[in-house]
Amino acid sequence: MNFFQKLKEDKKNYQRSNTDEKKVIDAHYFSSYKNTLVVKKGGNSGAYLFVIWLGRKVKDENLVKHEYGHKKQRENLGFFGYFKKVCIPSFLCFKLMVKKKLPYNYYSLPWEFEADSLGGVIRKNVKQIENKGQFSVKNILKLFKNR
Numbered sequence: 001m002n003f004f005q006k007l008k009e010d011k012k013n014y015q016r017s018n019t020d021e022k023k024v025i026d027a028h029y030f031s032s033y034k035n036t037l038v039v040k041k042g043g044n045s046g047a048y049l050f051v052i053w054l055g056r057k058v059k060d061e062n063l064v065k066h067e068y069g070h071k072k073q074r075e076n077l078g079f080f081g082y083f084k085k086v087c088i089p090s091f092l093c094f095k096l097m098v099k100k101k102l103p104y105n106y107y108s109l110p111w112e113f114e115a116d117s118l119g120g121v122i123r124k125n126v127k128q129i130e131n132k133g134q135f136s137v138k139n140i141l142k143l144f145k146n147r
Contacts, residue, residue, distance in 0.1 A: 021061035024054065033064055036071055045094070048074070049087065062121045066112075069119025073111070086111045092140045101143055104129060 001009070006028035013023065016032045024031045024038050031038040036052055043055035046063045048070035054063065070090075074082040093109055096102035105126055106112055113128035115121075129135075 021064040024052075024064045025059060025061060028056070033068055036068060038064070062116075062123075065119035065121045066107075066115050067119070069115035069117065069121065072118040073115060086115075088137055089135055089140055092137065092144075096140070096143050099144075103143070110135065 010027050010030050013027065014030070014032060015023075016035055018024070018032050019034055021033070024033050027038070027040055029040050031040070033052060038052040038054055040054055040056045042057075044057035045055050046058060046067045047053045048067045052064070052067040052071070054067065058064075070082075070086065073086050077085060089109070090111055093102055093106060093112075097106045107116060107123055107126050108129050110128055113126070116123060116126075
């Protein structure tokens with residue numbers, strides 16, 4: 001199937017109020033989840049900033065729910081609060097995780113744990129880290145230098 005056929009298929013399957021994570025996973029380039037535009041990109045990760053960005057290699061339906069949880073955080077905190085309290089630390093900690101410098105389970109971080117909760121994700125053996133004070137941007141940046 002070529003690019004235009006895949007695009008046409010996504011358009012045909014597009015339903016703004018879709019609540020089925022599998023439909024999002026199965027889309028080629030774009031979809032919708034609970035009235036939120038989902039744009040598929042390369043890779044196997046996800047993010048939320050105005051839309052849900054999801055890697056084309058993603059097969060985990062929990063990631064769709066998790067990113068939707070970030071949307072709920074943005075609604076609760078407002079854009080600037082979300083950017084400061086979630087986007088920046090989340091991005092930095094994701095980079096640390098990729099570099100194997102994050103000394104915690106990524107999903108146990110307070111903002112990630114909350115995104116799971118708001119999105120309806122229940123992860124086994126993951127508990128929220130309670131000491132949120134240790135996760136200032138300044139303290140997170142120190143982890144890049146350590147180890």
